[in-house]
Amino acid sequence: MAAERILVVDDDAESLSLIGSVLERQGYSISKAYNGLMALDRARTDAPALIILDIMMPDMDGFEVARQIRSSPATAHIPIIMFTAKGMTEDKITGFEVGADDYLTKPTHPAELLARVKSVMARSTTPRISKSASSTVKQGSIVVFVGAKGGSGTTTLALNIATAMALSNKAAKIILAEFCPGQGVLGLLLNVPTDKGLSHILKQEHPDLSFQYLEERLVPQSSGVQLFLSSSQPSPSDNRLTPKLAVKLADALATPGAVLLIDMGSGLNEHKRWLLPFAGQTVVIVEPERVAVLRAKQMLGEIKQMGIDSTRLSAVLINRTPTEHTVPPEQIRDALQVPLLAAIAPAPDLAIESMASGVPLIMLHPDSLPAAQIIKLSEVLLERLKATGSYAASV
Numbered sequence: 001m002a003a004e005r006i007l008v009v010d011d012d013a014e015s016l017s018l019i020g021s022v023l024e025r026q027g028y029s030i031s032k033a034y035n036g037l038m039a040l041d042r043a044r045t046d047a048p049a050l051i052i053l054d055i056m057m058p059d060m061d062g063f064e065v066a067r068q069i070r071s072s073p074a075t076a077h078i079p080i081i082m083f084t085a086k087g088m089t090e091d092k093i094t095g096f097e098v099g100a101d102d103y104l105t106k107p108t109h110p111a112e113l114l115a116r117v118k119s120v121m122a123r124s125t126t127p128r129i130s131k132s133a134s135s136t137v138k139q140g141s142i143v144v145f146v147g148a149k150g151g152s153g154t155t156t157l158a159l160n161i162a163t164a165m166a167l168s169n170k171a172a173k174i175i176l177a178e179f180c181p182g183q184g185v186l187g188l189l190l191n192v193p194t195d196k197g198l199s200h201i202l203k204q205e206h207p208d209l210s211f212q213y214l215e216e217r218l219v220p221q222s223s224g225v226q227l228f229l230s231s232s233q234p235s236p237s238d239n240r241l242t243p244k245l246a247v248k249l250a251d252a253l254a255t256p257g258a259v260l261l262i263d264m265g266s267g268l269n270e271h272k273r274w275l276l277p278f279a280g281q282t283v284v285i286v287e288p289e290r291v292a293v294l295r296a297k298q299m300l301g302e303i304k305q306m307g308i309d310s311t312r313l314s315a316v317l318i319n320r321t322p323t324e325h326t327v328p329p330e331q332i333r334d335a336l337q338v339p340l341l342a343a344i345a346p347a348p349d350l351a352i353e354s355m356a357s358g359v360p361l362i363m364l365h366p367d368s369l370p371a372a373q374i375i376k377l378s379e380v381l382l383e384r385l386k387a388t389g390s391y392a393a394s395v
Contacts, residue, residue, distance in 0.1 A: 003029040004121070007048035009039040009065065010083075011057045015106070018244070019052060019083070021251045022110045023117070025142065025278040026309075027388065036060025040068055043075045050121055053100075055084040055091070063098050070099035079120045083113070110247075110277040111306030118307070141259045141385045142250060144279040147266035147286075148296035153318045154285045155185045156351065156361075157344070157374070158263040159225075163360040164378035165259060166224035173258035175218065177228035179246055179275070180265045181238035184230030191358040192219050197229035201249070202237040209248050211255045223363060228253060243274035250278055259385070268299060276308060280385045283341070284315045288326045297335050310338065311388050316377065317343040342377040345369045 006028050010016040013034070020030040031046045033039035036059050043051060051069065055062035062082060069075045080102075082095040087105040095103045101120050104113065145161075147154035155178075162176040178184045181202060187194035196217045201207045208214075218226040254260040262279075264272050276282055282303065286296040296315060303313060315336050317329055333340040347361070347370045354361040362371040 003027050004049040005029040005031055005046055006117070007031045007033060007039065007042050007046060007051045009033045009036075009051065009057075009062070010054040011035055012054070015054070018247065019113070021247070022113060022277055025280070026114060028117075036062070036065045039065050040075075043069055043078060044072070048078060050117060051078055051080045052083050052117070053080055055082060055086050055095070063094055066095070066098040066100060079123075081116055081120055083108075109306070110274060111308065114277055115307035141280040142254050142275075142278050143259065143261045143381060143385070144264055144272075144276060144282045145261065146264045146268070146272065146282065146284055146299070148284055148292045148299060149287075150266045152266065152285045152287050152292065153320060153344075154266065155189065155263050156354075157285060157316065157318065158261055159186060159189065160360050160362050160371075160374045161378045161381065162225045162261045163221075163223045163362055164375045165261075165382065166221075167362075168375075168378065170224055172224075173226070173255065174224060175226045175228060175253055175258055175260045176263065177249075177253060177260060178230035178263045178265075179241065179249070179271070180230045180263065181241050182231060182234030183265060184232045186227060186263065187229045188232055189355060189358065190221070190227075192227070192229070194229040194231045197227070197231075198241070198249075199231035199235060199237070202235070202240045209252045211252050214249070214252055223360065241271055243271040246271040246275055247278065250275055254278075259382075268302065273306065276303060276306065280312060280388055281381055282308070282313050283381070284313070284336075284338075286315055286317055286332065286336070288317055288319060288329070288332060288343075290325075290327060293327055293332055293335055300336055300338055309388070311384075314339045314341045314384070316341055319344060319346040320348070341380050342373055344373050344377075 006023055008016055008019050008030060011034055016032055024030055031042050031048060033042045036057055053062045053065060066080055080100045082100045082103045085106045092103045102116050104116055145154050145158040162174050166174040178186055181198055184194050200217060218228055220226050284296050284300060286292050315338050317332060317340060329340060329343050350361055350365050350368055354364050362374050365371055
């Protein structure tokens with residue numbers, strides 16, 4: 001089924017790119033227009049299912065664009081969301097008078113924008129004209145790993161999942177990134193330097209965020225995984241990882257056909273919340289103990305309130321130190337209300353040996369039970385990406 005096309009109209013190139021990226025990550029096809037005349041032309045030729053329309057543009061403002069869209073039989077049926085910095089009550093009234101279906105003021109959280117898009121499109125009952133066009137290469141997929149609490153094994157799992165994906169298909173581009181400035185762990189686990197990655201970018205006043213430049217900052221591993229690392233040493237430049245920069249980095253690293261896995265550590269903060277709408281899959285790591293389960297439940301509740309589709313959420317249970325007080329998997333699944341994709345068996349000796357050698361567990365002990373479980377989990381994640389339309393390459 002072809003992705004629904006959304007026309008985004010904004011004379012600010014940065015806003016246009018950011019909005020387009022947010023929507024593309026959710027599987028929509030994007031048309032772009034930089035002014036009112038171009039918007040009217042694209043509305044006629046591209047048959048969009050929705051138009052997101054800025055107001056303040058030089059040649060023709062968004063109000064006039066909306067009037068003309070509504071006055072033409074060919075475009076009158078297309079839903080319109082006004083998305084603008086003009087937040088006065090009279091502006092909103094004018095927007096609705098000229099035919100807007102919704103009105104949203106900048107800046108707003110990507111999750112709210114997505115929720116408004118879904119709501120407006122769900123309310124629209126007019127059949128959409130599907131324009132046949134040759135398929136384009138999708139942007140790469142993003143899988144986010146976030147721990148319910150610190151020390152849950154999030155980084156170790158992300159590393160082994162990435163390794164399993166790379167080993168299963170040598171032609172695939174698998175990138176594992178840490179977005180944890182000053183708290184990086186991967187470099188320590190693998191005994192590799194971390195000064196090329198995120199810390200290098202954050203020290204630049206105006207960093208180059210092209211994939212070609214970022215590719216030079218990646219550290220290749222023998223498995224085929226390419227690492228974009230965070231330093232383990234805090235730095236004054238760490239606070240430069242703003243939500244906007246985090247989104248731009250993720251968008252640049254998720255080159256077409258690739259899988260970008262992001263280790264976000266534990267808990268949620270502002271830049272993590274901005275990244276989550278971009279993820280094809282968000283995996284919450286939880287241990288089978290009461291506090292971890294409660295924190296995972298709270299975290300998933302917050303993520304769901306952001307409007308993120310439940311098909312993009314899951315959990316993985318990591319059994320590190322089993323005791324008689326361990327919470328059963330069935331109880332955890334019922335509490336979290338998301339698929340529990342795997343319950344990784346405890347293997348403390350193998351984990352310690354892996355850390356000591358700087359080699360991922362699935363390479364050091366490929367025939368072990370945890371390795372088999374992780375390999376299966378990597379396959380499940382790829383299947384979930386494909387099922388949600390988040391991954392087009394054949395891995």
